[in-house]
Each structure stands twice: as C-alpha cells, then as structure tokens.
Amino acid sequence: MNSKILAVGLTGLLATASVSADTLLGVYAKAGGWSHAPSGTFGDTANSFNLENDLGMDSETGSMFSVALEHFIPLVPNIKIERTDLSFNSTGTLTQGITFGGVNFASGAVVTSEVDLSHSDFILYYELLDNWVSLDVGVNVKMFDGVLEVATGGSTGTIDLSAPVPMLYGKAQFDLPFSGFSAGAEGSYIGFDGDSFTDVRGYIGYEFMLGLGVELGYRNLALQFDDLDDANIDTTFEGAYISATFHL
Numbered sequence: 001m002n003s004k005i006l007a008v009g010l011t012g013l014l015a016t017a018s019v020s021a022d023t024l025l026g027v028y029a030k031a032g033g034w035s036h037a038p039s040g041t042f043g044d045t046a047n048s049f050n051l052e053n054d055l056g057m058d059s060e061t062g063s064m065f066s067v068a069l070e071h072f073i074p075l076v077p078n079i080k081i082e083r084t085d086l087s088f089n090s091t092g093t094l095t096q097g098i099t100f101g102g103v104n105f106a107s108g109a110v111v112t113s114e115v116d117l118s119h120s121d122f123i124l125y126y127e128l129l130d131n132w133v134s135l136d137v138g139v140n141v142k143m144f145d146g147v148l149e150v151a152t153g154g155s156t157g158t159i160d161l162s163a164p165v166p167m168l169y170g171k172a173q174f175d176l177p178f179s180g181f182s183a184g185a186e187g188s189y190i191g192f193d194g195d196s197f198t199d200v201r202g203y204i205g206y207e208f209m210l211g212l213g214v215e216l217g218y219r220n221l222a223l224q225f226d227d228l229d230d231a232n233i234d235t236t237f238e239g240a241y242i243s244a245t246f247h248l
Contacts, residue, residue, distance in 0.1 A: 026070040028080075032243030034219060035061045038088060040235035042115070042148055044159060047098045048232060049150065055113045056092030062118075064241060070127065077124040077138060086221070086237060087116040087146070100150055101157025109152045116146035117161070117223075117237075121188070123169050132175050140169040140188040142199070148231055159231045165190065165197055180207045198222045201241075211247040216240070 037059040041048035051057045062085035070078045090113055097107045105111060125138025144161040151157070173184030187200035203217030220238040225231070 024072045026068075027246075027248040028068040028070070029066070029246045030215065030243040031065040032063070032215070032241055033061050034064050034084070034241035035059060035239040036086065036219070036221075036237040037239050038115075038235065038237055040233075042231055042233045042235060043098060044100055044231055047096060048234070049098060049100065049113070050095070051088075051115070051235060054092050054094050054096075054098075055088075055111065055115070055150070056090045057088045057113075057115070058090070059239065060088055062086055064243065066121075068123075077126055078136075080121070080123040080125065082121040082123070084119055084121075086118050087114070089114050099157075101148075101159055103150075103155045103157035105150065105152060105157070111150050111152040113151070114147060114149040116148075117144060117235075118146050119144045123188075125169055125171070132177055134171075134173045134175070134184075136169075136171040138169045140167040141165070142167060142188065142197070161231065167197060167199070180213070181205070182207075195225045196222070197225070205245060207245070207247065213245040213247070215243045215245050217243075 038051045038057045041050050043049055049055055064082070064084050066080060066082035068078065068080035092111060092113070094105055094107055094109050094111060098105045120143045121140050122143065123138060123140045125136045127134065127136055129135040142165045144163050144165070146161045148159045148161065149156060167188040167190040169188045171184065171186040173182055175182045182205045183203070185200065185202045187198070190197050199221045201217050201219040203215050205213055205215040207213035218240050220236065222236040223233050225233045
C-alpha cells in the first residue's frame with residue numbers, strides 16, 4: 001500500500017512540476033516565409049504611385065520570425081517580439097506625372113523603385129484565458145525602419161520611414177484536445193481621424209513532438225496614412241504564410 005501511495009505521489013509531483021515549468025516560464029518561437037501581394041498607392045503629394053500599374057510590383061516572399069516569453073509574475077505583461085521583411089524592388093512605366101521626394105517624374109518615364117516597409121513589433125500582453133481556449137490582449141508598437149524610393153534618369157526621390165505606430169493587440173486560439181491541432185486569429189489595429197492600420201492573420205497549427213510544429217496561415221496588412229514620415233500611404237499586402245514553431 002505504501003509503495004502504491006508513493007508511486008501515485010511521485011507521479012502527481014512530476015505532473016505538477018511539468019505544468020508549473022510551463023506556467024512559470026514559457027518560450028514560443030516561430031520562423032517562416034510570407035508570400036505577400038501588393039496593391040494600393042503611395043506618394044507625398046495629391047498624386048501617388050500605383051504599386052502595380054506605375055511601379056510594376058508583383059508578389060514577393062519575405063521572412064517572418066518571432067519569439068514570445070510568458071511568465072508567472074502577476075501584473076507584469078508577457079512580451080513578444082516579431083520581425084517582418086516586407087520589401088520590393090521593381091521597374092515600371094508611369095501612367096501619370098508625379099512629384100515625389102522633391103523630384104518631378106514625367107508621365108511615361110521608366111522608373112526603378114524600392115519599397116521597404118519592413119518592421120518590428122514589440123508587443124506587451126496579458127493572458128485572460130489559458131486552457132483549450134486561450135485569449136491574449138495588449139498593446140503593440142510597430143516600428144518601421146524602411147524606405148520609399150523611386151529613381152529615373154539619375155534623379156531619385158526618397159522618403160525614409162522610421163515611425164513607431166502604437167496599436168491595440170489581440171489573439172484568440174482554440175486547441176483541439178489531445179490532437180496537437182490548433183486554430184486561431186491574431187491581429188493589431190489602430191484608427192484615428194481617417195488614418196488606420198490593420199495587421200491581421202488567421203491560422204491553423206499542428207504540434208508534432210518535443211514542442212516542434214508547423215503553422216499555416218493567411219495574413220493581411222493594410223495601411224492608410226495621410227502623413228507617415230511625410231508619406232501618403234494607402235497600401236495592402238496580403239497572402240499565405242508558413243512557419244515552423246517551437247514551444248518550450
């Protein structure tokens with residue numbers, strides 16, 4: 001009888017230790033690629049470049065990776081950092097005359113362009129639910145460190161982007177018990193006085209073993225700003241992504 005009690009006690013202790021380790025400190029990492037198609041316009045005057053018709057942009061694949069740290073300390077938010085490569089280099093023929101970055105571009109001019117809206121997300125969030133259904137809410141500061149550049153005939157118009165954008169953040173996920181499958185949605189949003197920024201994704205995931213898994217999803221990132229570092233931007237980037245995942 002004593003040996004059975006001891007065995008049950010040890011089993012319970014090990015199970016508690018396992019759960020506590022995940023509760024005390026959880027690390028979540030993802031790395032993958034996002035195939036994003038561009039649409040929309042940008043400029044610094046009433047006239048704007050069309051990403052597809054003027055600049056000849058097409059779908060590209062950029063990297064996405066993130067790491068999140070969750071802990072047990074009350075009132076202290078969890079933290080997630082994500083990096084997204086969102087850049088295009090292309091050649092096109094202008095359908096209209098445009099002034100950009102102090103340079104006049106004539107209608108019919110052949111231009112080369114670089115649009116780099118790569119950014120980092122710094123997210124602080126709280127877990128409101130953490131079971132088969134999980135729910136996170138918090139704030140996200142999206143930091144751009146890119147450039148909008150158009151060139152022709154030795155003249156180049158450039159606007160550097162280094163603007164922080166504060167946003168609301170939320171994530172909801174459902175884990176199918178004992179299967180390894182999950183499905184969820186995650187997003188950030190801000191809107192004010194006609195400007196808005198939306199970054200949302202939906203996904204399904206599967207965890208194989210030892211915390212390793214895969215995530216398939218679709219992401220939509222839409223910007224509408226009259227003055228983001230002197231740039232007028234109304235663009236959307238969307239497409240499917242795939243990521244390898246790891247949970248410790």
